[in-house]
Amino acid sequence: MATKTKAAKAVDRQAYDVDTEWTKADRRLLAELEAAEALLPDDAPRALLSVRLSVFTDDTTSHVRQELDLRLLAREKGYRVAGVASDLNVSATKVPPWKRKSLGKWLNDRAPEFDHLLFWKLDRFIRNLSDLHVMVQWCERYGKGLVSKSDPIDLSTTVGRIMVTLIGGIAEIEAGNTSTRVASLWEYTKTQSAWLVGKPAYGYRITEGEGGRSVLLVDGNAHKALHWARRMALRGVSARRMALCLVRSGLMSEGLTTTTLLRRLRNPALLGYRTEEHKAGGVRRSRFILGSDGKPIRVAPPVFTQEEFEALQTVLDRRSRKQPTRQPGGATHFLGVIVCADCGGNMRVNKTSNKGRTYSYMRCTGCKAGGHGIPAPDAVYLALARRVLSSLGSYPVQVRQYAEGAEARQEVKRLQEAVSYYMTGLEPGGKFTRTRFAQEQAERTLDTLLSELEAIDPATTQDRWENIHNGQTWQERWDTGGIEAIEEDLRRVGIRCEVTRQKIKGQRAPDVALRVLIPKDVQERLIIREDAFVVEL
Incomplete structure (x- = not known):
């Protein structure tokens, strides 16, 4: 049977081009919307626009259209656009909002900069009920609004919250049906002698x-x-x-x-x-x-x-050699922290069995033949832990917390209204100028109000992140959590330990030297940023 190499066929759905050009009409509309936004008062509610596409087809609403529609919605509601979180070529089924590159940055680090989260349609935003539940809880916790261009969603009412759950359930069912169809196709192809889809084995x-x-x-x-x-x-x-x-x-x-x-x-x-x-x-x-x-x-x-x-x-x-059973967390501690000074490759611990005995040794993943193996990995771990504790153990443990400025803003507004009331009353012919006693009382009250107003830190009127000391030092935290806690924090902070090995004549084990590299901004990096997006199963 004659055959020919199969040419690559264009698929119906292809990755969306992030650099798609806006049309002149789109640019004109954008300019008009930005001009109208400039007329809004300084205290206008701020909106974050969430734009998402997984794939682009003729039936897909482009990211340009989504952004313009959301800007129109923001103008209609009197919102100032704080930013646009654009995530293209991202699946809403596989990637929740807080893990998307653009939107995740806003939700995790820039939450104080917006008041409402706008999206074009719920299935453009989320397609999993558990993810939707987490987002609703997050919005209620941080005082954010969820607004959809195409769905009747309003978290401020009971009916609105019910509608969110109902529409989210429909989106999840639609995504589940798609997954079922794909799984059924794969199960069908497994039973066929013809090669329908998939990548063949090497050879x-x-x-x-x-x-x-x-x-x-x-x-x-x-x-x-x-x-x-x-x-x-x-x-x-x-x-x-x-x-x-x-x-x-x-x-x-x-x-x-x-x-x-x-x-x-x-x-x-x-x-x-x-x-x-x-x-x-x-x-x-x-x-x-x-x-x-x-x-x-x-x-x-x-x-x-x-x-x-x-x-x-x-x-x-x-x-083949029979390897020992793998540990649940892996044999190597401080992976990504302990590196080879010669090539920068990760140092890994290998375990092997011979004649009933198990041997552990640390080797470099980058050097030829693994470099000089270290037969005592635990000694390296202990030396690293001691150096880190001596350098950072006395620092206080700080936890980043979200602080809302709504209460302070209300107090400022109350004081400003009271000050205006007394100042008006103290003007010539005002209600507090009729008697000397009333005037003196009003002046003392006005001085007190002005003092209270000046005592309020303007920063407290804004939503913000605050670093709170939890009463522990890092020494106490690591003494309680053990090596796993130290390992997790060092990797998060970006501390590295370079290992230098020098071969000693006549000895199997090399001479080992450690150089611990601690970033200059280590105190800022050590601040614990708690995960606000925890899915409760």
């Missing part, structure tokens, strides 16, 4: 056969590389050596690791059958998918015969 390429149907053919270069690797494995050549030779020859791409090479050699899909991932006992392997006749479904010509594949697996099994 094959997709071609177009008769009738325009996709079929798999063996890739020539991959076939050559895999059979060469099989012959080398039978001769006892290490996987690391094979990977190096394959990259140098150009048969496999740069960045090939021994793990990737071994995974390719162990893939039963090389026999030409359809497979799926299977996890058993912490080991990830592929297994055959059986058809209605109970036999594996053939989708391509084999790269290896059954005898070649089994002989290769026997050799690989014989040479």
